Amino acid sequence: MDLLVSHTKLVLGSRWLVFHAAAVFAFLYLPIVVLIFYSFNGEGVGGFPPHHLTLDWYRTLFADGPIWDSVLNSLQVAVAAMAISLALGVPAALALERARFPGKALFRRLVLLPLILPGIITGLSLLMLFNVMGTKLSLMTIILGHGTALISVATTEVFAGLQKLDRAQEEASLDLGANYWQTFWRITVPNLKLPIIGAALLIFTLSMDEIAVSFFLIGRDNTLPLEIWGRLRRGITPEINAVSTIIFVFSLVTIVFWYRLRVRGEGRSVAGSEIVATVEGNAL
Amino acid sequence: MFSRAYKTAVTLPPLMWVTVFLLTPYALMFCYSFWSVSAAQTIVHSRSLDNYLQLLRVEVYWQTLLRSMWIAARVTIFSLLLGYPLAYFLSFYAGKKKDLLYQLVIIPLWVSYLVRAYAWKTILGSDGVLNTLLQYAHLTKHPLEFLLYSPFAVVLTLTHIYTPFAFLPIYAALEHIPRNLVEASHDLGATPAQTFWKVIFPLSIPGVVAGATFAFVLSLGDFLAPLLLGGPSGIMISNIVVSLFGAAYNWPLGAAISFCMLLLVVSLLVLSERLEKKWIFS
Numbered sequence: 001m002d003l004l005v006s007h008t009k010l011v012l013g014s015r016w017l018v019f020h021a022a023a024v025f026a027f028l029y030l031p032i033v034v035l036i037f038y039s040f041n042g043e044g045v046g047g048f049p050p051h052h053l054t055l056d057w058y059r060t061l062f063a064d065g066p067i068w069d070s071v072l073n074s075l076q077v078a079v080a081a082m083a084i085s086l087a088l089g090v091p092a093a094l095a096l097e098r099a100r101f102p103g104k105a106l107f108r109r110l111v112l113l114p115l116i117l118p119g120i121i122t123g124l125s126l127l128m129l130f131n132v133m134g135t136k137l138s139l140m141t142i143i144l145g146h147g148t149a150l151i152s153v154a155t156t157e158v159f160a161g162l163q164k165l166d167r168a169q170e171e172a173s174l175d176l177g178a179n180y181w182q183t184f185w186r187i188t189v190p191n192l193k194l195p196i197i198g199a200a201l202l203i204f205t206l207s208m209d210e211i212a213v214s215f216f217l218i219g220r221d222n223t224l225p226l227e228i229w230g231r232l233r234r235g236i237t238p239e240i241n242a243v244s245t246i247i248f249v250f251s252l253v254t255i256v257f258w259y260r261l262r263v264r265g266e267g268r269s270v271a272g273s274e275i276v277a278t279v280e281g282n283a284l
Numbered sequence: 285m286f287s288r289a290y291k292t293a294v295t296l297p298p299l300m301w302v303t304v305f306l307l308t309p310y311a312l313m314f315c316y317s318f319w320s321v322s323a324a325q326t327i328v329h330s331r332s333l334d335n336y337l338q339l340l341r342v343e344v345y346w347q348t349l350l351r352s353m354w355i356a357a358r359v360t361i362f363s364l365l366l367g368y369p370l371a372y373f374l375s376f377y378a379g380k381k382k383d384l385l386y387q388l389v390i391i392p393l394w395v396s397y398l399v400r401a402y403a404w405k406t407i408l409g410s411d412g413v414l415n416t417l418l419q420y421a422h423l424t425k426h427p428l429e430f431l432l433y434s435p436f437a438v439v440l441t442l443t444h445i446y447t448p449f450a451f452l453p454i455y456a457a458l459e460h461i462p463r464n465l466v467e468a469s470h471d472l473g474a475t476p477a478q479t480f481w482k483v484i485f486p487l488s489i490p491g492v493v494a495g496a497t498f499a500f501v502l503s504l505g506d507f508l509a510p511l512l513l514g515g516p517s518g519i520m521i522s523n524i525v526v527s528l529f530g531a532a533y534n535w536p537l538g539a540a541i542s543f544c545m546l547l548l549v550v551s552l553l554v555l556s557e558r559l560e561k562k563w564i565f566s
Contacts, residue, residue, distance in 0.1 A: 014373075014377050017369055017372065017373040017377055018373065018377075020369045020370065020373065021369070021370050021373045021374075021385075024366045024367075024369075024370045024447065025388060025389075026485055027366070027444065027447075028389070028392045028444065028447065028448070029392065030407070031403030031404055031407065031444065031562050032392060032395055032403065034406060034413055035395075035399065035400075035402075038406065039411075066509070087297075088297060088298045089298070089300050090296070091293070091294040091297055092298035092302075094294040095291070095294045095295040095298060095299070098286050098290075098291065098294070099286070099291035099292075099294060099295045100291075100364065101299075102515055103289075107298075107299060107302060110302050110306050110307060111298070111302055111306075113306070113550075114306070114551075116497075116498065116501055116502070116553065117501075117505075118502060118504065118506065118522070118545070118549070119503065119505070120505050120507055120522045120525060120526070120542070120545075121313075121542055121545060121546050121549070124313065124411060124525070124529065124538070124539070124542050125306075125309030125310050125312065125313045125358070125542070126305065126309050127529070128309060128312045128313055128316055128535070128539065129305070129308060129309040129312055132312060132371075132374020139452050144305065146302070146553075148302075148305040148306060151298065151301070151302070167285065170285075171285055174285070180286075180287065180289070180290045180293075204493075205394060209397065211396075211397065211398055211508065212507070212508065215508075215526075216529070221460040225398050226397060228396075228398060228399070228402075229398060229508075232398075232402055232405075232512065239499045240399075241406075242393070244396065244399040244403075245401075247395075247396060247399070248394075248395050248399075251394040251395065252391065252394070254394075255387075255390075255391065255394055259387065270551055276512065
């Protein structure tokens with residue numbers, strides 16, 4: 001009897017859970033669906049029912065010089081930020097795993113802090129630094145901002161990879177007469193290929209999207225999110241929906257690519273899970 | 285196994301970079317908060333607590349801070365209410381579809397924050413999707429004006445954005461619960477409800493704390509959603525900081541507010557870390 005009751009309850013409970021899950025997914029995807037849908041709407045954004053499906057907004061978009069300039073700027077920033085974050089994030093992860101030095105706990109907190117700190121604080125503090133140093137704001141300052149904030153991403157991903165790594169290979173390499181430099185490039189980096197590629201893709205996408213830090217470090221040239229922001233403040237246009245749809249599809253392709261890579265590399269693993277795990281374990 | 289030179293080589297560059305681009309800026313923010321602006325609009329390197337006193341004296345500042353915390357608290361509660369049952373469902377009931385559904389929760393995170401906030405604007409506006417739909421269905425004659433440019437719009441949008449952030453650590457915590465504990469509870473005659481409240485929920489608390497911290501801290505510092513959807517009644521503390529660094533030109537006062545936010549965030553992080561550790565070891 002008890003079993004029967006609990007079984008019925010379980011089914012009822014899970015039905016409620018299914019309904020709840022469906023509702024949450026609807027809530028999460030509603031804006032995205034609306035966004036994509038209205039990028040094809042001839043009458044502009046809003047208005048129900050939509051009519052006159054058209055590709056006009058995409059045509060307008062492709063003829064829009066400033067948007068494409070800003071896309072190019074964003075690409076430059078993302079690639080440069082990726083280089084900086086990896087160049088510092090990989091050694092930072094090695095340092096956290098393998099070295100002992102005074103102030104290590106503080107160092108770890110500092111590196112990981114931008115991951116959870118609202119962008120406004122990172123952006124403003126850097127703005128003050130550049131102001132005091134007399135640095136003119138430009139794409140370069142945005143690159144430094146993104147590069148610095150995203151070291152956290154490279155460090156968490158690579159640190160997680162390092163913990164799964166068997167040190168025997170590195171040891172063997174050193175015993176057999178290779179120096180540290182050779183061992184780093186021929187053993188350590190190849191073994192960390194997946195976390196590094198994962199971090200690179202994540203940094204790239206986050207930088208392409210980033211607005212809170214860029215908002216304060218912007219010079220004359222806009223990044224894409226800031227260009228969109230400027231237009232949103234002037235008014236709503238389906239051109240923004242069109243460019244957002246393209247970015248969405250682009251990000252989706254990146255995620256699928258990354259996921260494939262991960263699944264091939266280590267079986268069941270999920271994008272971003274290292275970040276969550278590390279933030280939980282270390283930053284907090 | 286690693287030599288001193290190796291350790292220095294991997295430690296020194298990131299350490300120096302972090303000192304220049306993270307530690308120094310925070311220290312500079314602290315310095316700025318004691319400076320002031322002269323009548324000629326130049327920064328005076330004074331050493332006074334005036335900015336902090338002003339925060340306490342001028343009602344707008346601390347009221348806006350309180351409102352921001354209230355908005356962030358609502359966002360946190362709603363994100364947990366949406367995120368927890370979803371994580372529970374995925375972890376215990378979704379079976380083979382688990383991985384796919386997990387990816388589906390993550391994907392919205394990859395759509396630009398700005399674009400999603402903007403999409404809510406097009407949904408909630410007076411000529412927006414929702415209002416025209418309601419009018420089309422003859423449910424209302426006039427557009428509902430309270431939907432956009434209100435704290436409601438800000439809470440809704442931020443909840444949308446931070447629900448996946450609340451979900452992730454909760455899901456991770458639920459996934460780490462040994463399944464034989466749950467089976468043992470069932471075998472010993474506990475009802476599903478008892479199993480949930482006495483076994484599963486207590487073990488998931490560290491995830492809840494981490495998720496709540498994410499949602500609260502990130503929404504507390506937000507200034508774009510309020511600018512886009514908040515209207516005058518939805519202004520948050522970061523908007524005041526933005527205007528102090530812009531048109532209002534009072535960097536030192538802005539620095540004082542940001543430094544308070546930094547302290548608030550760091551103490552919340554330390555607090556939640558303590559809470560999680562205490563919970564794990566008790």
